[in-house]
Each structure stands twice: as structure tokens, then as C-alpha cells.
Amino acid sequence: MAVTDFIHRGVCGMYGQLTSDVPLGPFEGTTITVWSGQGKRAKLHATPSCSYLRSARGVERTVYLDAAVVGRMCPQCGTYGSWARPGTGLAVFLDTLTGLGLLYELDSFRDPDEDAFEDEEVRHAAAVLYKPVADNPAVPAEHDDEDDTWEGRQEAQRVRESVLRQWGGALASMHRTHRQLALFPWLRAWAGAALEAKAGYLRVLQEQAQLLVAERALLAATAAAAMTEPDVPADEPAFAPLGDPGEARRQLLSMWRRWRSAVEDSWDDPQQQTYVVHHLTDTMGSRRKGRDQMLERARAVVAGWEADVRAVAGERHGDRVVVARLPRDAAERGSGRSLVDRLGEWELGVLASYTADAVWEPQSVITVRVPEPVAVRLLTQHHTLSYSEPETAEAEQPTAQSPSNPRPSTGSGVGPGVFDDTPVHSRRLVTGEHLRALRAATRDAEQLYVVFSVGSGLEVVALSVLEERCAAGWQGSIIAGASDLPDALFAPRQPSPAQEESVWPARIHDPHHEAFGSHLSTAEGERVLVRLCEGRRDTDHALRSLALARGMADLRQLEAVGYDDRDFPHRPFASAVWHGLLAMEQLDLEPFESVIDTGWQSGSGLPLGILAGVQAYTSDADGRYQGRAHSPDCTHPRPERGVSRDDDLVTIGELLGNKGFDPCSKCGGYAVRRLSQDQVAYYRAAHRLHVLTRRVQSTAARNDSTGSAELAATLQEFTDLDRRTAHAWFPLRKEARRWQQAVDALLVELPGSA
Helix, strand or coil, rough: CCHHCCCCCCCCCECCCCCCCCCCCHCCCCCEEEECCCCCCCCCCCCCCCCCCCEEEEEEEEEECHHHHHECHHHHHHCCCCCCCCCCHHHHHHHHHHHHHHHCCHCCCCCCCCCCCHHHHHHHHHHHHHCCCCHCCCCCCCCCCCHHHHHHHHHHHHHHHHHHHHHHHHHHHHHHHHHHHHHHHHHHHHHHHHHHHHHHHHHHHHHHHHHHCCCCHHHHHHHHHCCCCCCCCCCCHHHHHHHHHHHHHHHHHHHHHHHHHHHHHHCCCCCHHHHHHHHHCCCCCCCCCCHHHHHHHHHHHHHHHHHHHHHHHHCCCCEEEEECCCCCCCCCCCCCCCCHHHHHHHHHHHHHHEEEEECCCCCCCEEEEEEHHHHHHHHHHHCCEECHHHHHCCCCCCCCCCCCCCCCCCCCCCCCCCCCCCCEEEEEEECCHHHHHHHCCCCCCCCEEEEEEEECCEEEEEHHHHHHHHHHHCCCCCEEEHHHCCCCCCCCCCCCCCCCCCCCCCCCCCCCCCCCCHHHEEHHHHHHHHHHHCCCCCCCHHHHHHHHHCCCCCHHHHHCCCEECCCEECCCCHHHHHHHHCCCCCCCCCCCCCCCCCCCCCCCCCCCHHHCCCCCCCCCCCCCCCCCCCCCCCCCCCCCCCCCCCCEEEEEEHHCCCCCCECCCCCCCCEEEECCCCHHHHHHHHHHHHHHHHHHHHHHHHCCCCCCCHHHHHHHHHHHHCCHHHHHHHCCCCHHHCCCHHHHHHHCCCCCCC
């Protein structure tokens, strides 16, 4: 089958559908689950919910993926459906090919479409654009010539905009195509004809674009970008309507900045930007005295700036070779921000006018031969692409190849064993290219992953952190993602039976109540997480993320790095997971504070025991920074909730008695890691003993023996600890002795005690 036939143009329109001629490479023979209707020739479907599965008695089958299975694939499932579990190598392969993926790119920008312009139309538009404005004198208003001239120029500008954007789109499509083919090298020979067609049409579009962008305009824009702040005639009488000379200077410099900004990123002659003079009249009426004279003088000032940049543009300059690197991201599918969208007019015009060669693998590098001033601007100012001298590029790109005949890659690409679709002992080392493919193909790629390396052992990290490590040379394998944890570990979650139940129930303050302290527990964290995610599709994924994150020794390592294509910070899980990990409140530490001999007592001096190692996260544990310490849930320090790498981690033992700690009055200054069952039990027991201490002291002060027997019996519960409880509550033997001494002292203090 010809390459032109691999896009299904019926049900699926212009989107890429997997067809039987596409080589499956190492994924051929992979076991997949499909559903089909009755009959040997019934179409196969990726899910039982496919709208094209008309039979109510769809049969589930397990088959081996091959060309015959692909040939029976439902067109809708072949374009949009996933035939493998998300995050596996097969899923990345299918998702990268179908929909708006590789198959779509191979069929895009191969030949002119209905919106393309003929060469004659382009040449006519170029003649209109290059015609000086002075050659189009104004005519009386009653004639239509002036309107026709303006409309003709607007149409020519529309042609230029369309052709330049088409060329940029073709360039971005070629880049994406090669990035995706690099992941699956066995597809290169099959895609060769399509690559030749794309390369040919890219050359055609570039030839048209070169006709529409004047070199003198690009050089004038370059000269404007290099201009320094000029002297402005602020004290001239003509600018008196602007105010005193200081105000006039401010407004004239503002006009210059507007003019320079418009000229330095434009395809037009600088004369087209004279309109900026009208910004001087924004705050004055049309009948203001001296207004017209001021505008006339302002036009003369702008004309002087235009003459300066034209003079520089008219000089003879030597050529210089510069190379541009395109980003390594394999695709921008669904982001709404393609490569061409991020290029400014001037940069796009330079690439279209001066591109001499392109190398697409292993990294996309474009070679441009530009005038010296343009080269200086490319190398010294910030642009969308990264520019450098050819010598720098040769270290990474030693040889060149044509766009249609790329050098074969030595890598094996994305295949089985990179992710979790093989036994662990068969896993391959993960690379940055693999992770970019995973991010591009998987909607929920930014999650927690269990990874293994020889140097660090098993770790749990976010995808963005793993990308950062791979870029720095880390070598390891992915064991599993949060979404890969066994279903058997997670019981099905039903909606809350009592919808009126609050996410945050009323706090219990009586330590003798059996539920006292349970709001700090890990079980309560799980309940809060489910309630916060109620009605959302990511509840199950949030629970899996919580399970992985609980094993982290330091929750600060859970923070992702970088931003997505919408400039939002990466988040490896829903923000509600932080409430499952942390109790966004403080422990009542009064029972563990020292006894203060000042006529009243605030603490009982009980040992912290198992609570000493409880983690507390705060923005400032020691008062090192200006302002007060905040909890990870506090809205004061940052808009994003959760633990940051910049936060401090201290234990409750370290925090107790820390005089440098200055907490926020709203949030309490810190949040604690949720308590285990034993920690909650000891927290409740310590508070019960603290309350009993007050009662014993009150009884002793009144010398009232009434109720002493009841108090003694209650205290006896705390002295008769079994070995398991004592070992769980008190890691140190001396802490168990302190506890026992405190109980014994209370028993002795009771009136009538033996």
C-alpha cells in the first residue's frame, strides 16, 4: 500500500488511523484484549464501550497484535482508542502514532491545500508590499483609489502572513515527525516517501516566503533592536501640549519604546510604524490647541529614527553562519502552542529567508547564512530557538544529512521493557527520549514513579524529577508508576453514604473519648482525600499516589520541577493528596512540656516517646527569615498548596521548646505528618494522663479522698502496660521509666493512698 493511503479519510477525517501496513516492530505479537461482536469478520474494538460496537453481547477476547488484527480494527478505535494499558510501551507507541500523532504529521504539509497561494499570487503580493508608501499619494476622499490601495496592501499582508505561517507550520511538522520517528526507528524506511514529499513542499513554501520578506526590513528591524535611548527634543515649543519638559520627555521616550518594539519584530518597512505618534494624544481632545503641530513634529522625530535604521540597513555586510537548535520535545499535541506559535515575526522571517540546511537527527538543527548584524542579534539576544556558532554545534552534530534522508539512529527507541510491560529483570535503562515520549503520549504522565538505580536503590520520584536526573546522566530503570499498583490493594471506593458529612468533622477535645486524636491519623487522611476527590475521576489515582508517597522519608522530595506547556507548575498528584499525607494543624504538646514552678503548671513533663520523631513541615523552623513561619497549607506564602523543597523539616522533638520558631497566627506555622495507629494511641494516652494529673492535684489540694479509688483505678491502667505497648510507645527504656515514675508519683499524691 502506498504511503498516501495510510490516513483513513472517512469516519476519522484527517486524523491518523493505524492501518495494517504500519510496521509494528518489537510490539508485533504483543498480547492485547479486544472486544468484538458476533461473527468471524466482526470488527475489533479497544473498549466494550465503543459506540461502533453495536452488539449488546460484545465478546472479550485476547489476541496477538499483528497486521491482521490491525486490519480488523474499528476505525474509531484505531484513531482514538488505546489498545494497551496507559503508560506501557505499546500504549506510548499507539498514542504517538494515532490521532494527531505521527500518522497525521506524515500526511500533513506534503502538498498544497485549498488555502495555499499560487506563485503568481505571491509575486503580486510581494510587489504590493515592496511598493514604497510615497509612491501611493493620497487622493481626494471622493475617489476610491485610496481605499483600493489600502485594501490591496491588507490583502498582500494577509498573503504574507499565511505563507510565512504555513512555512513555519511545515517546519514544525517536519521537526515533530523526526522527533517521533526517532522513538521508533523501524518506521523510518516505511515513512521515507512521506518524508521526501514533506521536504519538497517545505522547500516550495520557503521559496514563496523568501519573496515576501525583504532583507532591508529584517536589517532595519535588527538595527532598531540595537538602538540605544535617543535624545528627544522635549523642550521644543511644539511639545508644550504634553506638559512640562520632564513630562514631554517621558512621553516621547515612551513613544520611542513603542516604535522600537514594533519595528524590531516586524516584516514591514519602519515607515509603517509611524502610527505610534498618535499615542501622544491619548489624554487630550481633538481640539486641543497645538495638537496638530505636535503630531507633525512627532512624525518628523520618528522619521529621523527611521532614517537612522535605514542607513544601517543600507550598509554592506558580510555573511555569517549561525545554527539554530529546535527543542527536543517530541510533540506538542494538544498543547495549543506549536513551535511556530512561539516564533516572533522577525525570527520566523529570518529563518524563512536565510535557512541553508537542516539536520533533523539526533537533534533538529537549522543552519542559516545571515548578514553580520542579524547574526549578532541572534547570538546575543533571547529568542525562541537557541542559536550558536557552528563550531559549538559540531560537537553534538558532527555530520549533516538532507531533510528527506536522515542518518540512521543507533538507538533502539521506545520498545517493550522501558516501562512496566515486561518482567522487572528485563527492564531497559530509561532515557530522556523515553520520558519525553511518555509525557507526549500519556495524559497523566506527570505522576510518581518507583525507580531503581545501583547508586541509590529504590526511590519514588515525580516524572519531571526523573527527566532532570536523566539529563544529568542518571542511569536506572522504571519499576512502576502510581497507576501501575495492583488493583487488589485498593478496595473499590463508594460515594460517601452521608453526603451531609463534613470533610472536616468537629474536633473532639475530650481525651477520654475513644476518637480523640483520630483527626491526626493516616486513616483520617485517607478519608479526607476520598471526600475531597469525591465525584472526580482521579480519586483512584490519588489513593495510589498517596500509597507511594507514604513510603517517602522526606516529603520535600515529592515536589515536581518545571512547568508544563501552559506555564503551570508540574504536579505529580492532585493537591488533595497532601491532606492525606499531612494533618494541616499542630499537635497539642502541653502534656510534654516541662513543669513550670510559678504557682501554676502548664505541662506534665511526660516523655515524647514515639511522638518525638513525628515530622513537621514549615517554611521557617528557626526564625531565619523575615516574617513568620507558615504551614504548607497556608495561603500567605504561596498560591500552590503542599510541601516545597525550600521548606524546613523538623521533628516534634526538635520543635518542642524551640524559641526561634515564630508561627503564623492563622495556620499555626507547621503541619505534621499524619500519625500511625500507635502514635495516635500514645497521643491520646498522654493527654488522658495529663488531665488526670490536674484532677489528682486538685483532689490533693482539697485533701478530698472522695473519688480517690476511682482515680487510682484509672491510673493503674497506665502503669500496667503490656510489653508490646511499652515497646511501641517508648523507643528508649528511660522514657518508659519516666512515664512509670509520673504515674507512681500521682498514685502517691492521692489522698488516702497507701
